[in-house]
Amino acid sequence: MNKKQLVEQIIKKKSFLCVGLDTDIEKIPSHLLTYEDPIFEFNKQIIDATSPFCIAYKPNIAFYESLGIQGWMSLKKTIEYIPKNCFTIADAKRGDIGNTSKYYAKTFFEWLSFDAITLSPYMGEDSISPYLNWKGKWSIVLALTSNAGAMDFQFIMDENQKPLYQRVIEKTQQWGTEENLMFVIGATRSEEIAEARKRAKNHFFLIPGYGAQGGSLQDVCSYALNEEVGILVNSSRGIIYASSQKDFALRAGEEAQKIQKEMEQILFDKGFVNHLF
Amino acid sequence: MNKKQLVEQIIKKKSFLCVGLDTDIEKIPSHLLTYEDPIFEFNKQIIDATSPFCIAYKPNIAFYESLGIQGWMSLKKTIEYIPKNCFTIADAKRGDIGNTSKYYAKTFFEWLSFDAITLSPYMGEDSISPYLNWKGKWSIVLALTSNAGAMDFQFIMDENQKPLYQRVIEKTQQWGTEENLMFVIGATRSEEIAEARKRAKNHFFLIPGYGAQGGSLQDVCSYALNEEVGILVNSSRGIIYASSQKDFALRAGEEAQKIQKEMEQILFDKGFVNHLF
DSSP, rough: HHHHHHHHHHHHHHHOOOEEEEEOOOOOGGGGGGGSSHHHHHHHHHHHHHTTTEEEEEEEEHHHHHHHHHHHHHHHHHHHSOOSSSEEEEEEEEEEOOHHHHHHIIIIISSSOOOOEEOOOOTOGTTTHHHTTTTEEEEEEEEEESSHHHHHTTTTTTTSSSSHHHHHHHHTTTOOTTTTEEEOOOTHHHHHHHHHHHHHHSSSSOOOOOOOOOOOHHHHHHOOOOOOOOOEESSSSHHHHHHHHHTHHHHHHHHHHHHHHHHHHHHHHHTTTSSSO | OOHHHHHHHHHTTOEEEEEEOOTTTTSOOOOGGGGHHHHHHHHHHHHHHHTTSEEEEEEEEHHHTTTHHHHHHHHHHHHHHHTTTTTEEEEEEEEOOOHHHHHHHHHIIIISOEEEEEOOTOOOGGGGGHHHHHHOEEEEEEEEEETTTTHTTTTTTBTSSOOOOHHHHHHHTTTTOOOEEEEEEEETTTHHHHHHHHOOOOOOEEEEEESSOOOOHHHHHHOOBBTTTTTEEEHHHHHTTOSSTTTTHHHHHHHHEEEEEEHHHHHHHTTTSSSOO
């Protein structure tokens, strides 16, 4: 899915919601454990319930990988089940030398057919560029994350008082374009979102940390929106674990719809859509 | 395997060689493709031929992951085949929030029973600490890598003219000990190896970039050895692809032995062992 198609989906669905599929075998409703593939069954029902309200899905690869062969099979079935008009992100946070990166890219872009993958920038250009060479695919580079540990290195100031995460945003742009490169910008620090947007005016931001980790949607949007919307706001646990009972999918759908409604109002207020549903 | 046992193996085998299993289906000898599991067959023969001369194996996870389910099965068989007196490293370079890290740790420490995993520090403490809680297991944190892209961020100077990789070494030590934390320090820049050693006197270093990427063994050792040897020097392609013919395992064994002999001489010269084989 290219940038134009992504923006079209956002306008059409009046939503920039990404649902994080952090599907944990220990947290899914117990009645699903009798299914042959409980992880896939959970995802399938979550996708059915939420896909009218979101434009992207982001499976967190760790959760699938930790289940071994079975986990990878559940992941493959999930990615094949996601409707084709949804953008798909492998939250894998890979980052290795060039020769190795090619193989990770093959895994997520070819075998699993994801649209995008999250990447860690620590190893520099040859750990990012190989992914950028895959036509029609996206790299989403960690700049400012929403976890507590973000403070440890991402805010180290260089000689010119510029924090590392801003150096990452500036440097990485030299390797990709607005058509194949996005940034992870956590929702937890509004001023920093504004700083990030100044440095990457036209790139999409994937914004985690909304909800469970704090950061209001209005706040995030006032700093992060650009002329083409330019953001995907992720929510994982708040949606998929809205209920641990048999009504989990219904409740997930309701939570997703609630967020979509809020997004719709923001898109209307900012003039991106000219009527509410 | 704890630090004491690792040092004992080094002294016993007179070697601190780690063999990187970057096993590439497109590079292994073509006669192996008739086997049911060519990747495992290749690794098995490489392990048989090299295990007298090395003390560690480091499968590069990307190569296995890119083959899907079959690749993970080959990896599992490989890790089970490696002799128990060898240290095993999952070269996975993971790094994610705390909740997610636990699942990656489960994958590599429990399902696959690796002794150690390589980790990227970009996301800070909660992306490293969960791995350090696994008893008897090791985290190997990227500090200074041996690829060209290392120059992009790892050498960014802070306000006190200290490069990022040194900040990573200093900060990360607050979270772990010499018994559960090692650092990746590339072989390509001798002065930097010395700087790293000043800042982590007793931690083991995993040193890639010897051979193919440059850096002589004598040079590396003169800067990196500590009182307990304290280094694992990795070679991947130089050993496993020494020949692309039917003699690949024999030639891999010869290459490993050549390096082991050089290591033995260094260990003798430095007084770690008191006789040559």
